[in-house]
Amino acid sequence: MAVVLKVGNREVTADEVLPLMAGYQMLPKFLQELIIDEAIADIDCTPEEQADACSQFYAQNKIAEDEARQKWLKLYGMNQEQLEALAARSLRIDKYKQVTWGPKVESYFLERKGSLDKVIYSLIRTKDVGIAQEIYFRINDGEQTFAELAREYSQGPEADTDGLIGPVELNVPHPSLATILSRSQPGELSPPTRVGDWMVIVRLERFIPCQMDDAMRQRLLEEQFKGWLQEKMQAVDAIFAHANPDLELIEANAAPSQESNGVATAPRLDVSNTDANSESHS
Incomplete structure (x- = not known):
């Protein structure tokens, strides 16, 4: 198997990547991002939105200058196309939230208002x-x-x-x-x-x-998105070939299920936590 990464004297092959990620507890985040990518695959940005997203990303990461950007790309092992996709990803996720849960956010607000x-x-x-x-x-x-x-x-x-x-x-x-x-x-x-x-x-x-102002709307959309994502993460049955060659990797469907609106239920706290989760009013 070909070496895909070399760090010092350590050479890592493709077969070793997933086991190493599992050992470093990186797989949940990796799977989460795969689920999100599948969900937003059909969400596009206009050229103007893409340009604005890139400008904001470059400014936030201090890579507006070409030399700084090239160093950043080398550090993260990306090419320019991947960088532009990353810059627009948050916007595409926001659009996905709006398309998926936006039409129902008012009724969800009424459910949660109490x-x-x-x-x-x-x-x-x-x-x-x-x-x-x-x-x-x-x-x-x-x-x-x-x-x-x-x-x-x-x-x-x-x-x-x-x-x-x-x-x-x-x-x-x-x-x-x-x-x-x-x-x-x-x-x-x-x-x-x-x-x-x-x-x-x-x-x-x-x-x-x-x-029900803009801040509350964004909060409820984010709440439903996180609930959906948690549900999808729990549905992923990640069985890897290195653990058992007879088993295959089973992928979760990224689309929201009709049985659930992806709402995360807020935990109920004991009275001993009442003050710990509150702010003193002055």
């Missing part, structure tokens, strides 16, 4: 049921402020921010806590509720509905 709305809320957590009840009555009766009691009694990081958490999307807190917040009115104090190992007292401070 978890994309943001809230700012105050939280006190304790494992003592009696203390939780006492705290609730003190706040409800106006004897002490929520902030004072959070600093004194809350057993989470929110104690350092007067109990204040957010703004965070409703898919971040524990599902039970998110349900309470989604049903509350601003300023409404909820009685002690068990969430996991904690007794929590929560008050919704502000509800911030999400908007």
Whole structure:
């Protein structure tokens, strides 16, 4: 087998490439890019779009000058045609997202809206049921402020921010806590509720509905694209000849399946992660 790469005294043949990539944990990324390439094969750019993409790529990588570009090509083992294809690849992927999921992004937004709305809320957590009840009555009766009691009694990081958490999307807190917040009115104090190992007292401070603007549209398109790509990666049954000569490489179909819209489900977090995934509001 012919040598395809030489590094120092090491000569690498074509048969060795895939096993080496597997050993260096490079195969998932390689397969991912193959799936994307197949998907965008029919997506074209206009000459103007191609020229703009190249100009931007050259500027970002500081290879506008021919000498710098030639060094870059040598470093990455590419030719000019490959470089131009790489420069336009992101644009072609964006076009693919738009063609594939753009017509359905409005309905997807409505499906996701309940978890994309943001809230700012105050939280006190304790494992003592009696203390939780006492705290609730003190706040409800106006004897002490929520902030004072959070600093004194809350057993989470929110104690350092007067109990204040957010703004965070409703898919971040524990599902039970998110349900309470989604049903509350601003300023409404909820009685002690068990969430996991904690007794929590929560008050919704502000509800911030999400908007279908350009940023949200791009986010939802990217979310669907990543979900589809993850699904396709899981469907790839990469069985290599070097592992078993009797088996063949089975390729995944790159087209989105009709059974799934490629939506990645957001993970539900434990209450212990509530504060870790939020930003303190000041």
